[in-house]
Amino acid sequence: MAAWVFEVAKGIGMFFLHPLFYIGWFYAVYLGYRRVKRERKDFHVRVQDGWFEFRTYLSKGILPGVLISLVVFAAGAYSSFSFPVAAFFATLLFLHPAWLSPAFTAGTAFFLLYFLQIYRAEIPYLNRWLSFEPDGTLPTVSFLLALLLFAESYLLFKDAAYHTSPRIIRSPRGLNVGVHESRRLWMVPLVLVLPGGNLHLPLDFWPLLPFPNEDFSLLLIPYWIGFSRQIRTDLPAAAVSATAKRVLILGLIVSALAIPGFWHPLWSAAAAAAAVIGRLFIPLIQRMQDQNRPFYFSRSERGVKILDIIPGSPAERMGLKIGELVTKVNGTPVNDDTGFYGALQKNMAYCRLEVVDHQGEVRLESGALYEGEHHELGILFVGKEKQWMDHAG
Numbered sequence: 001m002a003a004w005v006f007e008v009a010k011g012i013g014m015f016f017l018h019p020l021f022y023i024g025w026f027y028a029v030y031l032g033y034r035r036v037k038r039e040r041k042d043f044h045v046r047v048q049d050g051w052f053e054f055r056t057y058l059s060k061g062i063l064p065g066v067l068i069s070l071v072v073f074a075a076g077a078y079s080s081f082s083f084p085v086a087a088f089f090a091t092l093l094f095l096h097p098a099w100l101s102p103a104f105t106a107g108t109a110f111f112l113l114y115f116l117q118i119y120r121a122e123i124p125y126l127n128r129w130l131s132f133e134p135d136g137t138l139p140t141v142s143f144l145l146a147l148l149l150f151a152e153s154y155l156l157f158k159d160a161a162y163h164t165s166p167r168i169i170r171s172p173r174g175l176n177v178g179v180h181e182s183r184r185l186w187m188v189p190l191v192l193v194l195p196g197g198n199l200h201l202p203l204d205f206w207p208l209l210p211f212p213n214e215d216f217s218l219l220l221i222p223y224w225i226g227f228s229r230q231i232r233t234d235l236p237a238a239a240v241s242a243t244a245k246r247v248l249i250l251g252l253i254v255s256a257l258a259i260p261g262f263w264h265p266l267w268s269a270a271a272a273a274a275a276v277i278g279r280l281f282i283p284l285i286q287r288m289q290d291q292n293r294p295f296y297f298s299r300s301e302r303g304v305k306i307l308d309i310i311p312g313s314p315a316e317r318m319g320l321k322i323g324e325l326v327t328k329v330n331g332t333p334v335n336d337d338t339g340f341y342g343a344l345q346k347n348m349a350y351c352r353l354e355v356v357d358h359q360g361e362v363r364l365e366s367g368a369l370y371e372g373e374h375h376e377l378g379i380l381f382v383g384k385e386k387q388w389m390d391h392a393g
Helices: 002-017 019-043 052-059 062-075 082-093 102-119 137-160 236-262 266-291 337-344 385-392
Strands: 165-170 176-200 215-231 325-329 350-356 362-368
Touching (some): 002 215, 019 052, 019 082, 019 165, 019 176, 052 176, 062 137, 082 137, 102 137, 102 215, 137 176, 137 215, 137 236, 137 266
Antiparallel strands (some): 176 215, 325 350
16 A cells, blocks of 8 residues: 555656746646737637636546546556557647647657657657567557547537637638637546556456556546637537537547557557548648638627626626627617627616527517626627728827
């Protein structure tokens, strides 16, 4: 028991000494600062506070990290210390959320280690950490890659469409249109099993996979998963869900290739290559689909489409949703933001809205307004072209 306590404490200590854990703090704060600055430029108000990305970075990846670690430990998929080192440099190489998919970071780490192992190459100053004898590291990396793709899909489903950031851009026709951006950075804690150490195999039937000896140690590392997408032709939830499904399918394909790699190493290389190529194709497919569809958040003669809702605002309390169409305010038809706020001021203490929901059904929403709140209802719209020019200047 004392050996287990010591190894767990050492693994946790290594986690808090890992540079990525702290670099992620600053990077997440930077992403929040950039978002708030852009939202204030477009709308003169920020939607989420600047610490939103920081909170997301610290909390959302814990559950998938725990689940992946349990699977890795239960299977006995072991790694050398060279993988976390290679993954660290791959992460710094792809230091943008759009490129922080495990397909790129773990995939790059795999091929770097593959190159070093096959050609016995040496990297000055790093050879001590990146050189290793042929072992199960490469099959484990491809197996981890598949599991991390499942984690990426889970995080996209659960978090990437939550509180996306609105912005105003100009369409090819020179008109103002609204889009949503989802930009996330998640820290996923991973427990790796390393051969050699103070721990002994706990059960006769463990590990399930080939293991080099009876001793091992544990290493806890922070792993980054990132995501970035500009959503133009659909609601954020639907668009991100489609991406998550594609990543899930890719994870199934990679896992089917990676598992045989523990016995036939070429399957591991095929799994890593499939992950990189497949993840590159996912955004290309999305762009091709967007080219043939109109912008979802564009101006309409039927009413004003809700681009976003400020959290805690009267609009949120009234149950208004992103993408719904407000056709009447206090009985007055509206089709732009100027008409909307003009009609709202007809009754300084109460507002009544006629709203068309995502299914095309009409409903009425109403609520009391406090003094001065008619200017702060909490709805963001796509403004006129002059507004875009003012903001762009």
